[in-house]
Amino acid sequence: MxxxxxxxxxxxxxxxxxxxxxxxxxxxxxxxxxxxxxxxxxxxxxxxxxxxxxxxxxxxxxxxxxxxxxxxxxxxxxxxxxxxxxxxxxxxxxxxxxxxxxxxxxxxxxxxxxxxxxxxxxxxxxxxxxxxxxxxxxxxxxxxxxxxxxxxxxxxxxxxxxxxxxxxxxxxxxxxxxxxxxxxxxxxxxxxxxxxxxxxxxxxxxxxxxxxxxxxxxxxxxEANVIGKNEVIPLYIPRNRFSHKGHFGHALIVGGSYGKIGAVILASKAALATGAGLVSSYVPKCGYIPLQSSFPEAMVITDNNEMEITNISYNFEPTVIGIGIGMGTSENTIDAFSKYLETNKKPLVVDADGLNILSKSLDLMSYLPKGSVLTPHPKELERLIGTWDDDFDKIDKVKAFSKKYKVVVVIKGAHTITVYENKLYINATGNPGMATAGSGDVLTGIITGLVAQGYEPLIAAVFGVYLHGKSGDIASEDYGYENLIASHIISYLGEGFLDLFKRPETTQQQEQEENK
Structure with a gap:
């Protein structure tokens, strides 16, 4: 709309x-x-x-x-x-x-x-x-x-x-x-x-x-559009019956540190549940057993360091990389992240500590591939663009930031707004129950999973934000707001997809009456 x-x-x-x-x-x-x-x-x-x-x-x-x-x-x-x-x-x-x-x-x-x-x-x-x-x-x-x-x-x-x-x-x-x-x-x-x-x-x-x-x-x-079901349905890419996992991309999730491996588990699960063909998780050694035992569908690669990421290296070619969740901002991790950006050419979805590192050294923004997706919460956004006077000033600064670095910025909130250059895409789904730990990690995984399947980064961000909110809305019907946790959102992603093609009940009732 x-x-x-x-x-x-x-x-x-x-x-x-x-x-x-x-x-x-x-x-x-x-x-x-x-x-x-x-x-x-x-x-x-x-x-x-x-x-x-x-x-x-x-x-x-x-x-x-x-x-x-x-x-x-x-x-x-x-x-x-x-x-x-x-x-x-x-x-x-x-x-x-x-x-x-x-x-x-x-x-x-x-x-x-x-x-x-x-x-x-x-x-x-x-x-x-x-x-x-x-x-x-x-x-x-x-x-x-x-x-x-x-x-x-x-x-x-x-x-x-x-x-x-x-x-x-x-x-x-x-x-x-x-x-x-x-x-x-x-x-x-x-x-x-x-x-x-x-x-x-x-x-x-x-x-x-x-x-x-x-x-x-x-x-x-x-300049601005509200994104609801009618706007999202045309974005959906249907699957061919003869397709296989290789057609849906290989998502790599990079992040985690001692005590924060759960963020990578959530993002990795969300990427696969959104439809990525393959998901690999790159974590410090302390994350190996948690990932292998709680998420057997993922392939796990570990850093040589037990507690944190000190080097990002792998021997395959991912389709897209979701990076930053739970990663920390130690000097070793900042150095590893910076060196990785200098050589990476694949699409990026950057969240959490990845954003915090970028905000400390905005020169690194020049290494981000065009169309990279950034998903900051309010404090992370403030570190990136500086303070703002009000919401209109904030939007103007985000648009300027997006245009300068050619990136997609997802302003997370009650009505999450995806910004690319001068365009605003305002999400119509979501609820207060989603203001819970790990919800942002799930969103990172969803967007990464969509990019893996061939969605353009901007489309993946707009579609992913909608799907994230819709799955949370459906989950809240069973769990309420207070009991809703990030894992529930992942569990209801299938319901979120199915809802795209569910006819309104009134229409179904009308057809039944006409057929009597």
Whole structure:
């Protein structure tokens, strides 16, 4: 799913109006009706008081369309105009006149110094005050209104975006944004719904189709895309029935140190469970027995050192190397890692201590093959790119880093974002139970296993992050969040793959009904 910028949405509005030979007021009517349909589907005529707060721009116009349809359908509606300016948009004024034609209870004008309406906890608030076009500081009395709405603890539904939140900027204060329980977003979700600094302003969101021009949606390139099942299915490479293990590559996992061999076991198992034809593990001698006894499918090569990696040498040609997990950062290991990078030409997936070593000597980045995948958690990322002011600054710095070194960077988090040069791929799977030891090692193994099979590194990263999250989601249904451990994610990788081609239950039920 594409995430359009504010400017692209405005352009899409104009082209939709032109190509469909409708007015902007007609498009606003569509938007308001879609919100009405959503509310009506969930409320079914219940007479809970609905307080609709409308700004004086197009977001407020959407709110007025909604209010009119709710009134016509017999709902208990109270509409307010938040009069923060003397200017009104044309479509707002048209819908202001229309609502006065269907009710004697005209919208209440709220201005500075007015007492705010009483709202009970069991009421419903619809926030249609500011949309994506907000470009000015919010007046203090409007901020006090936000505080009043929040203090009511009533269910709050925001239209398109929580008021006060901008599409490309972190607010100066949490008090500057309406806190929504649910946001109904037009055309596509907004990038701010996925970033740690701004996702907190809406608990849930849903996209409403308002009939945007399909050609524009299809042809327009966006900086950011949300990756769900529909986006991943075309990436999947099916297997030939006559294939053998040699067709699916040889993954090498390099890492481990005394007390941290488990990281290599997890990554190696994940690489094989993702479909790599062969997996070899390169570890210090202390890892030989743990690997051979717990993971018999792997081939094990050991360093001459008992406790740590001091030299990386083998007599075969791997397809891809996953490196860094549990490796440590001793002087001997840093030296071995550095020398290995100077001679290696194979694709790399670098994690954990591999990243920490790179961050200490960024000159080593020049030895990474183009398209190498880096999978840092937040602190590892900070060591690589430096500190950042907010999430947008972080993304800008990661894009610059990716472009400079021609690498794929996987920013791990609640919505893991894969970055390659100027493109962002935002993952839609995963859950809080995956915030557990070893989960990142499993992801490294998954991506390495996909590259081994012939997936391009960027595709492997995007697909791997999705599969990692989906397998964790399915596992959490059996184990819950607290009981979920990294090994469970590996065990459910098969379910993750199978889910790609599982039809929705509603579709199956419909077909069964039709066949009766």
């Amino acid at each position: 594409k995430i359009f910028s504010k400017e692209q949405i405005y352009k899409g509005d104009r082209l939709t109006v032109e190509r469909q030979n409708i007015s902007s007021t007609d498009l606003m009517e569509r938007a308001g009706i879609q919100i009405f349909n959503w509310i009506h589907q969930h409320m079914q005529g219940a007479q809970v008081p609905i307080h609709i707060f409308c700004g004086i721009g197009n977001n407020g116009g959407d709110g007025l369309v909604l209010a009119r349809h709710l009134i016509l359908d017999g709902y208990n509606v109270k509409t307010y105009i938040v009069n923060y300016s003397d200017k009104r948009s044309k479509d707002f004024l048209i819908n202001y006149d229309r609502i006065k034609q269907v009710t004697k209870d005209w919208p209440t004008l709220l201005k500075e110094g007015d007492e705010f309406p009483e709202i009970r906890e069991k009421d419903i608030i619809v926030d249609a005050i500011f949309g994506i076009g907000l470009n000015r500081p919010i007046q203090r009395w409007v901020l006090l209104l936000f505080k009043h709405l929040d203090a009511s603890r009533a269910f709050t539904l925001s239209v398109d975006i929580p008021s006060g939140l901008q599409t490309n900027k972190v607010p100066e204060s949490d008090l500057c944004v309406v806190k929504a329980n649910y946001t109904l977003s037009f055309v596509n979700p907004k990038l701010v719904f996925f970033l740690p600094d701004t996702a907190k302003f809406t608990d849930q969101w849903e996209v409403l189709d308002i009939g945007f021009d399909n050609t524009y949606i299809f042809e327009t390139e966006t």
